[in-house]
Amino acid sequence: MLAHVGSLVLAPAQLLPGLVLGVLYWRRTRTLAADGRAVARGRQACFYGGLAIISVAIVSPLAHMADELFWAHMAEHLLIADLGALAMAAGLTGPILQPILRIPALAWTGHLAHPVVAVALWSANLVAWHIPVLHEAALTSEPLHGLQHVLFIGLGLNMWLALIGPLPSPAWFGNAAKLLFIIAVRLTGTVAANVFVWAEADLYPAYAAGRAEWGLSAATDQVVAGSIMMVEGSILTICLFGWLFLRSAREGEERQALLDLAGARGVPLTERRAARAVSAGEGGRLRARIEDG
Numbered sequence: 002m003l004a005h006v007g008s009l010v011l012a013p014a015q016l017l018p019g020l021v022l023g024v025l026y027w028r029r030t031r032t033l034a035a036d037g038r039a040v041a042r043g044r045q046a047c048f049y050g051g052l053a054i055i056s057v058a059i060v061s062p063l064a065h066m067a068d069e070l071f072w073a074h075m076a077e078h079l080l081i082a083d084l085g086a087l088a089m090a091a092g093l094t095g096p097i098l099q100p101i102l103r104i105p106a107l108a109w110t111g112h113l114a115h116p117v118v119a120v121a122l123w124s125a126n127l128v129a130w131h132i133p134v135l136h137e138a139a140l141t142s143e144p145l146h147g148l149q150h151v152l153f154i155g156l157g158l159n160m161w162l163a164l165i166g167p168l169p170s171p172a173w174f175g176n177a178a179k180l181l182f183i184i185a186v187r188l189t190g191t192v193a194a195n196v197f198v199w200a201e202a203d204l205y206p207a208y209a210a211g212r213a214e215w216g217l218s219a220a221t222d223q224v225v226a227g228s229i230m231m232v233e234g235s236i237l238t239i240c241l242f243g244w245l246f247l248r249s250a251r252e253g254e255e256r257q258a259l260l261d262l263a264g265a266r267g268v269p270l271t272e273r274r275a276a277r278a279v280s281a282g283e284g285g286r287l288r289a290r291i292e293d294g
Contacts (some may be wrong), residue, residue, distance in 0.1 A: 046091025069211025197227030
């Protein structure tokens with residue numbers, strides 16, 4: 002069976018965008034460091050780690066298996082659209098994105114990261130590419146397969162930026178709303194996974210030859226794919242819940258510290274204003290203004 006795993010997959014057209022992004026990120030972080038606004042090494046590690054996850058998924062034997070088995074295709078897409086895109090989003094900051102957002106022709110793209118828009122686009126893309134006709138078309142067309150990967154990564158990155166990114170978010174998108182956001186994302190994935198697990202029909206006959214080579218039935222292939230999707234989603238959701246809990250606790254402490262400082266200095270500061278500043282990552286600036294009187 003190991004003979005069917007295959008070797009590395011050469012996909013320069015799919016690797017090129019990642020290489021370009023990596024070079025641009027490296028140049029921008031060097032510029033910011035020279036200006037005294039160095040990006041934390043942890044964030045840089047996240048971004049490069051995300052690119053590495055995506056690159057490995059695209060060129061590893063898993064990519065070869067993805068042409069033969071649905072579960073391997075599912076694993077590949079989860080690596081690039083969930084884990085890889087999430088890691089890249091964690092590596093982005095406002096100063097890094099600033100040059101892009103200042104380009105007039107790209108100003109409209111900031112609206113895509115609105116929480117409602119971001120989750121709607123991500124969900125629609127996920128559902129669309131698992132419609133049998135479209136999914137199987139991507140298996141036989143390299144340009145369409147490349148577009149599939151671009152959309153999975155791009156809309157995945159956009160969705161995670163809406164949750165953890167540095168872009169301005171609506172006033173209502175606090176920690177409670179972020180919790181609902183995470184649940185909505187995972188619910189979409191869970192529904193899709195259950196379709197694969199419980200489907201009695203062969204949803205993707207295009208994998209028939211590969212399944213025969215591996216000795217798998219269509220039902221088994223789809224059950225494994227759905228199970229991988231549910232397990233990965235569950236683990237990721239638990240991690241995101243933990244992140245949100247720690248974020249909420251940290252923001253609560255910072256908000257109270259600002260209120261205490263304002264009270265001691267005689268500076269008027271409402272709890273709502275302090276909360277909004279902390280949530281937007283502007284707690285440090287607000288503290289400086291309070292200290293300056």
